[in-house]
Amino acid sequence: MWIRNILGEALRNLASGTAHALWFASAWLVIMGGVCGLDLWELLALSGQVTDFHDRGGSTMVLTAPGHVDGVACDELAGITGIEAAGAIRVNDQRVDISTTPRSPLPISEITAGFARLLDFREGGPGGLLASASLADHYLDSRGTISTRASGATSVAGVFSWPDDGRAQGLAYTLLSVTPANRNFDECWARIWPPSTGNSDLMGVALAGDTPPGEAQVTPLNTTMGSTLDPTALFANRRTQWLPIAGAAACSGIGFLAVWLRRLECAATLDSGVPRLALSIQLFVETAWWSTLGCVIVSGLLVITGAQFEVTRPDGFALAAGWPLGFALLMTWGGAQAGLACIQRRALMVYFKHR
Amino acid sequence: MRLRLEGVGHCFADAQWLFRGVTADFETGTTTAVTGPSGSGKSTLLALMAGSLYAAEGTVARQGIERTQWVFQNPFGVARRAAIDHVVLPIMAVGGSRDQATDQAMVLMEQFGLASVAARPFAQLSGGEAQRLMLARAVASQPHLLLVDEPTAQLDHQAAVTVAEALSSLSLKGTIVAVATHDPLTRDACQSIVDLTRYATED
Ligand SMILES: Nc1ncnc2c1ncn2[C@@H]1O[C@H](COP(=O)(O)OP(=O)(O)O)[C@@H](O)[C@H]1O
């Protein structure tokens, strides 16, 4: 049978509604749209969880060694790939009296420039102090300064947000002043991303040479987030990880069904002398048509919805839509061929005999 | 091409004989009716002729018969495809363009009185038209042996007449045609008769 004529038969079956292309395209759309939608939903939820871990300080590690942290070495940790920012802080007993309030004086801590970068503060006036948003609410005047009893108005260089979300709250009630790094500090902070125990261990290089063994200790800034998070494992072991497989299995089922429901027609076609290979090609074209139609619509919907969300993991979207759709397509075609394999010319005889 | 039955008898498992001693010659260009009441073994005899069943006794000699085509009492077609498509398919199956196949199919459609409904979807054909289409499709594949089983059993009289006419006008140079029927109209449309009541056994 000529290939043109095989294609012609396929087109006639599609155009006449014999192949039920729209029904099967819809079924495909519902199954794979559901699969990809749920998977994307789960990925977005996980990516939110991952972003949260990052933003709430779950991956910010604090090396504590009072008086033994080398400020320069600590700032330099930020140069390591996998460490976003790093800096040192000295938590001393220094305090400033605020002139506008009769309350007790505020503690003031000295930090390195690297530490200031770690805070992502909102820029204020030049030089001076950094204050948490809650301190700024209370003490910042309209000129962007805090009046201290000792030195008058002190300008505030920046305000950083420090929500009470489980992270250590010390900075919320402490003014920070940037000082040169070339001396010893009490703590070295590093925001490690993606989370890596290797990079936490590396933080030891920020210790001064004279540190007594066992003096230093590394803890997360926010202990309520758990001590580690492995985004790769989290994505790979997500609840919906088997959903694409199940979806592909369902698609192979509808591929099979699409042919099996027409088994008498197929048996009659074989009985008409059409070679099995020709019928196989014809059914492939028909199946490919409606499954690809479904696939294109699902992809379109995913592109539209996916564009509205920010998926932190760059390949998160591909994970949701790429291979599962391709795999489902292949399985659909395989299902259709399996359907044909189950049909014999004899089916016609058996069918009429039992009527 | 020849098909010869010699002393053929058949029974299923340990049931009684359906018929014994059937001797008959079937030739190309001739349409033979296989008659007898329901249950007398007409379909069974056709199956023996097709070679899909082995005779319990006697010999079935088939010479040069490679392609066998059946037409059953219930016409089966593709509901939404045009009538003529059913006839075009077996012609295209052996090669050649659709246009050529369509021309050939149209000749057959005319021969079976189907020219006016050629473009109609199968689902909209009457019972008689559908059955004649089945005959046209079977003829289109140029079988060596054409076995037609009760083609008019499901049809009203008027439709049966048209099918019988189609059968009587069949004169296929390269095809042996056998028609199982208990309908006198159909029987009379054939050129020779094998009457199974003559071969029934009494035990
Ligand atoms: N495969 C079979 N196995 C057992 N009995 C059968 C089989 N096919 C037909 N029969 C029996 O043989 C008898 C003749 O059947 P059949 O040839 O179909 O008769 P007819 O076509 O003349 O109506 C019936 O009683 C039927 O039940």
Ligand SMILES: [Mg+2]
């Ligand atoms: Mg019968």
